[in-house]
Amino acid sequence: MLRLVQQGMTRGLRELIERQIQRARLEGQLDRLEGEGKPLPDRPEDTFVDTGDAVGFRMMAQAGVVPEEIEIKQALAEQRAQLARLTDPVARKDAMAELARLELRYNIAREARQRFMG
Known part of the structure; x- marks a missing residue:
């Protein structure tokens, strides 16, 4: 049963990735990217990540x-730096x-991702 739930979560993540890729493609964000039309480089760090997910x-x-989680993390770093400069x-x-x-x-955002990923 747990394996079926995990497979469903993996499928859900893949569908999310596919939707994001499709949206980026339709908006033209994937046009003329570096390396377009060339084979993907060998990346040993992706060994333990599903090939489709890594791509x-x-x-x-x-x-x-x-x-969103990464954007918020960047905003946190900026806010901490601003706080360090303030004296008032x-x-x-x-x-x-x-x-x-x-x-x-x-x-x-982090908890939502962790729940989604299982």
Whole structure:
């Protein structure tokens, strides 16, 4: 039973990747990419990742399609840097509130991905 659930999750992830790739293709984001028409380079780090998933993730990254979790992580780093520069107590309080809001969003996005992936 667990194996069937895991297979369904894998299928769901593949379908999500396919939809993202299809959307990027229709928007022209996959046109004239570096290496277009050439064989994929050998990447030993992808050994333990399903080939289709690895290709899909790489294509999404090259097309500039960034998962929400990564975008929030970048915003967190920027907010922490801003907080470190502030000296005004009121501005620091506001920046800390924004940092807490971003951390909450990041944890929600990370948990959603973990649940989706199994």
